[in-house]
Amino acid sequence: MSAPPRAAPLEGVHVLDLSWVMVGPASGRYLADMGADVIKVESSKRIDPVRTLGPFKDGKMGPERSISYHNLNAGKRCVAxxxxxxxGREIVLRLTRWADVVLESFTPGVLETLQLGYSDLKRRNDQIIMASTSLLGQTGPYAKGTSGVGTMGAAMSGATYQIGWPDREPTGPFGPWxxxxxxxxxxxxxxAALHRRSLTGLGSYIDVAQAEAGIQFMMPAYYEYAANATIPERCGVAGSPLQIPQGVYGCSGEDRWIAIDASAPTHWDALRTVIGGELRDAKFDTIIGRLRNRAELDKAIAGWTHEQGVEAIEHRLQAAGVPAHVVSGSGNxxxxxxxxxxxYLNxxxxxxxxxxxxxxxxFxxxxxxxxxxxxxxxxxxxxKEVLATVLGMSETEIAQLDEAGLLA
Incomplete structure (x- = not known):
């Protein structure tokens, strides 16, 4: 008989979430998913902007109707x-003594001005783990005062320049990448910091720059310039210049597409068998021949896919062992x-x-x-629940804070 499931991995871990919009709240959501008790600090005087972004249930706008907000903050508690x-700052500092982890995504320097920076929090809890995220991190000549969202991060990381058609302006990855x-x-x-603290008793300060996180996905372009002084340009199509056939091909119907990667020899042989026709030409026998005649090969594949439904192509190619998948839209x-x-959807x-x-x-x-x-x-x-149960405040103390306008 198998042992019963154990408690969630982060049960008993306390997280104070001072972040807003997406990157910080999404991080807190992961921790809540693993069982952490996450308390989000917000104010009706300055609500989390994602509450205004939607999409809104039934198309009716309102700060409590944003599905994006719910998705990023599911499982959390919220104090105003x-x-x-x-x-108000004193309440946050008192909550710091309860917290194991603090998340924040303010423009660098803002929390220090409010006396809520890492050094301030550490004086209240020397084992605190604080994670800050901003576009360029907390240090460096351009970091202080630089604000923005992931759309700017994509541009700073180099991703925006790489995506689009060569004769048009950059388009960048979708949304605040x-x-x-x-x-x-x-x-x-x-x-990792929680594990380290369990071994050493030491807290940590974690500084994550969004642009640097994006650069991790752009290293081939970076090294192309570092090694050869060549700047990779936009090519407008999916796939690697050294792998073929690999790309996205139009299918019958409006705006329907199939992604195919048959660059490996066995996959190419299988694709060639399924499609036949022009793909049997001897000039496509070798990888060199396929690369030299890429445009002609892609045209032949597109001619075959264009006449068929995308789901039928996906099933037929997968059955033959060819990596292929419908280019999914939200409805798919x-x-x-x-x-x-x-x-996955709850x-x-x-x-x-x-x-x-x-x-x-x-996961x-x-x-x-x-x-x-x-x-x-x-x-x-x-x-009121958090102030009473976490900070031990009386009803009278909470009422006084409320009357003073601090809890709004």
Missing amino acids: IDIRRPE TDAVTPRFIVASIL LVRDVDIIESG KINDPVFGEAEIEGPR SLDRTSLPATRRGPRIGEHT
């Missing part, structure tokens, strides 16, 4: 505190049988807008259980 006032990739680095660093992902079967119920679907945990663990996916918190939903 005006941290610009000394009394480094906001999406940076949490992977932040969470891994926090887990919602209906994807593997995503549905894995439980339903939440919210008192404001009712039922909606958001992402569940991005599963066979020896530990994970907490059920919960909706994101409303602004200040847990303020």
Whole structure:
């Protein structure tokens, strides 16, 4: 008989989330998924901007109706505190004594001005692990005062320049790209810091620059210039210049596409067998021949895919052992049988807008259980609960703070 699942891996870990928009909140969401108790600090006087970005359930705008907010902050608690006032900052510092981890994504220098920087927090809790994320990190000639979101991070990392057609302006990756990739680095660093603290008792300060996280994905372009003084230019098509056939090909129907990578010899032989026709020409027998005649080969493949439905092509090529997949749109992902079967999308119920679907945990663990996916918190939903149970404040003390306008 197998042993029953153990508690979630981060059960008992306390996280104070001072971040907003995407990269910091997404990092906190990962920690909540692993069982950490995450308290988000917000204020109705200056709400998290992602509450204004949507998409909004049923198309009705409102700070409590943003599905993006719920997705990034699922499973957290929320306290409303005006941290610009000394009394509000004192509450945050007291929460620091409770916290194991603090997340923040302010423009460098802002928290120090508010006396909530790492040195201030460390005086209250010398074992604290603090993770800061900004576009260029906390140090360096351009870091201080540089603000922005992952769209700027993509440009700074070099990703924006690489994407698009050679005769047009750069288009860049979709959305605030480094906001999406940076949490992977932040969470891994926090887990390492928690492990280190368990061995040494020492806290840590983690400084993650979004641009540097993006550069990790752009190193081939960087080394091309470092090694050969060559700047890779936009080529407008998917795939590597040294691998063929590899790319995206149009199919029948409106805006339907299939991604194919048959660059390996066995995959090429299988694709050639399935398509036949022009692909049997002797000039395509070798990789050199295929590279020299790339445009003609791609045209022949596109001519074959153009006449067929994308799902039928995917099934036929995969059955033959050729790596191929539909280029998915949002509708495809919602209906994807593997995503549905894995439980990746979870339903939440919210008192404001009712039922909606958001992402569940991005991973599963066979020896530990994970907490059920919960909706994101409303602004200040847990303020009194946290002040009473975490800080031990009386009802009278909480009421006085509320009357003074600190808890809004």
